[in-house]
Every structure is written in structure tokens, then in C-alpha cells.
Amino acid sequence: MEIWKNLLLEIKDKTAYLTVNRPEKLNALNRDTLQELGQVLRRLKTDNGVRGIVLTGAGERAFVAGADIAEFTGLSQEEARQLAEWGHHEVMDVLYHFPKPIIAAINGFALGGGLELAMACHVRVAVAEAKMGLPEVSLGLIPGYGGTQRLPALVGRGKALEMILTGDMVDATSALQWGLVNHVVEAKDLAVKCEEILSKMYSRSATALTAGINAVNTGLRAPELGYAAEIEAFAHAFTTPDFHEGVGAFLEKRKPNF
Template identity: 70%
Template sequence: MEQSTNFLIDIPNHTAYLTINRPAKLNALNRATLVELSSILQRLKDDKQVRGIILTGAGDKAFVAGADIAEFRDLSEDDARELAAWGHREVMDVLYNFPKPVIAAINGFALGGGLELALACHIRVANDTAKMGLPEVSLGLIPGYGGTQRLPQLVGRGKALEMMLTGEMISAADALQWGLVNYVVAQEELLSTCEQLLKKIYAKSSTAAAAAISAVNIGLAKPEDGYQAEIHAFGAAFSTADFEEGVSAFLEKRKPNF
């Protein structure tokens, strides 16, 4: 187990367990935490031993309860734009486009920037007491780390606007029904459920997984480019070692060794 200023990092086998470790602040995302997260993500991206990430929060109350609002007080309009642009570029978009699967294990409140962090992950699993919301309107703000774009992709325009315009939290059960999370489980099953999902993914081709993530993201961002991205990635797969192994294993009636 490795401990940095705001994170606990544990990498047994091929999974990086990344825990935001600010329980006294309900794991709120201040600038220092985001800077640290950006650096950790780059390191995990380059680590060939790491095949996936489980991202969660320390303690039993919150995944991430939001941004650190105290840091907002003295920001100018230009400062705020730069903060949002930096957060998109260095953290949220990095997670969203990460070439290895990232699962958010939502162990409590996921509000504001915390929910946006979970939205940037590929898969979300919540415990049954989790609460999720985008309460920025209560501060005279709107989400600034991708919430206005990524939430409608998951739950649709109507439900997304309901959450953003009322600022109210929703339950884990509603989040599951709306498509915001993939699974809702008891707290004691939260990490094991994430682990089982990654186990299934690890049994498949990592190069194909990265290509699928990329093609899906391109199609969501630019629908007119999505099919061409798929065609290109499909063709490129034929020159990979994983394709050779996968087809050989299929024809030889054995499990592939990716």
C-alpha cells in the first residue's frame, strides 16, 4: 500500500485500487487533490502491469462529496474558466479516454464534482446507501467538469435537467433505474463486484478493450465520425498479437491467453 498526500494506492496483481483519502473533508476535490490525481493517472496509464483501476473514496460516508467550495470564493471569471478547462483536460477527459477500464466504486455521497468524476469513469457501481446529485444551482453555478454533457448521455435530457435544475440528490435505486450506475450492491459487496467485473474484462483482449473505449467515445462526441472510427479500429485489430491469439484459441477450442 502506497500513501501520498491525498490518495491511497494499492496495486495487487493487475488492478490499481485508487482511494481518495480526505475523509474528514468527505473526500472533496480541491486543486491539490486534482493535481495529484492527474499525476497518478499518467503513471498508471504508463504502467504495463496495471490493466484496470477501481476508484473510490475513503471512509464510509462519501465517494466524493463535491469540489472544495472554499477555493471558489476569490476566483475571477477568467480564473473559473481556466479551472474548468484544466480539470477537463488533465483529469476528467483523461479518465474518460483512459485506455484501461476504470470503475467508480461509489461508497456514499457523489455530489457535484464527485459525481462528475464518477461520470468520467467507464463503469459505475454504487452501494445501496449512496446518494448522487449535481447541486451547483444552489451556489448559482452549473457543473463545470463535464456534468452537463456526460449525465444526459447516461440518463437522457429530461432526467439530467431535472437533477441539474432542482439540485436534489437521487438514491442509488433511482440511479440504477435511470442508467446512471451499472449495479447497486451492499457496501460489503462493493469492491468484490468491481473486482468481478474486471476479472471478466481481464480475460479478454486489452488491446481490443482500449479500441472499444476509443470508438465509443468518438461516436458519442462526434456521431458522424463514430462509424469510421469503428471501421478503422476493426481493421487495425487484425494486425495485433491479441487477434492472432484469440482466433487461434477459438479454432483450437481452448481459452485464449491474453
């Protein structure tokens, strides 16, 4: 277990368990926490012993209950722009384009920047008691870490605008129905469910997983480029050792050794 100022990191059985550790602040994202997240993600990206990440919050009350609003006080327009750009570049976009699967284990409140953090992950699993929302309009703001873009991609324009313009929270059942989360489980089963999903992914080709992430993201970012990206990734797969192992295993009626 590595103990950072605002994070905990444990690597076990190919999985990095990354925990935002500010329970007294409901794990709110201050600048120091975002900096640490960026540093850890860069390291895990090149760690060949890590195939996936579970991202969660410390304690039982919150995943991440938003940004640290105290840090917003006194910011100029240009400073606010720089803060949003920095958060996108250093953390949110890194998560979204990460070449290994990342699961957000939503163990409580995921609000504002916390929900944006979860939406940047590839898969979301929530406890039944979780509450999610983008309450920025109640502060005279809008989401600044990708919420206005990633929420519509998950739930559609109408639901996204309802959440963003009311600032209201939704419960886990509604989040599941809308497609905001992939699974809802009891709190005792949260880690088990995340590990179950990752275990299945680990039995597949790592190079294919990365290619799949990239192709999906390309199509969402630039729909006119999506099909071409898929075709190119499909063709490139034929050059990889994983393709030869996977096809060989299929023909030999055995499990592939990825």
C-alpha cells in the same frame, strides 16, 4: 500501499486501487487532490502491470462529496474558466479516455464534482445507501467538470435537466433505473463486484478493450465520426497479436492467453 497527501494507491493482481483520502472533508476535490489524481493516472496509463483501476473514496460516508467550495471564493471569471479547463484536461478527460477500464466504486455521497468524477469513469458500481446529485445551481453555478455533457449521455436529456435544474440528490435505486450506475450492491460486496467485473475484462484482449473504449467515446463525442472510427478499429484489430491469439484459441477450442 503508497500514501500521498490526498490519495492512497495500492496495486494488486493487475488492479490499481486508487482512493481519494480526505474523509474529514468527505473527500472533496481541492486543487491538490486533482493534481495528484492527474499525476497518478499518467503513471498508471503506462504501467504494463496495471490493467484496470478501481477509484473510490475513503471512509463509509462519501465517494467524493463535491469540489472544495472554499477554493471558489474570490475567483475572477477568467480564473474560473482556467480552473474548469484545467480540471477537464488534467483529470476528467484523462479518466474518460483512459485506455484501461476504470470502475468508480461509489461508497457514499457522490455530489457535484464527485459525481462528475464518477461519470468520467467507464463503469459505476454504487452501494445501496449512495446518494448522487449535481447541486451546483444552489450555489448559483452549473456543473463545470463535464456534468452537463456526461449526465445526458447516461440518463437522457429530461432526467439530466431534472437533476441539474433542481439540484436534488437521487438514491442508488433511481440511479440504476436511469442508467447513471451499472450496478447497486450492499457495501460489503462493493469491492468484490468491482473485482468481478474487472476480472472478466482481464480475460479479454487488452488491445480490443482500448479500441472499444475509443470507438464508443468517438461516437458520443462526434456521432458523424463514430461508424468510421469503429470500422477503422475493427480493421486494425486484424493486425494485432491478440487477434491471432483469440482466433487461434477459438479454432483450437481453448481459452485465449491474452
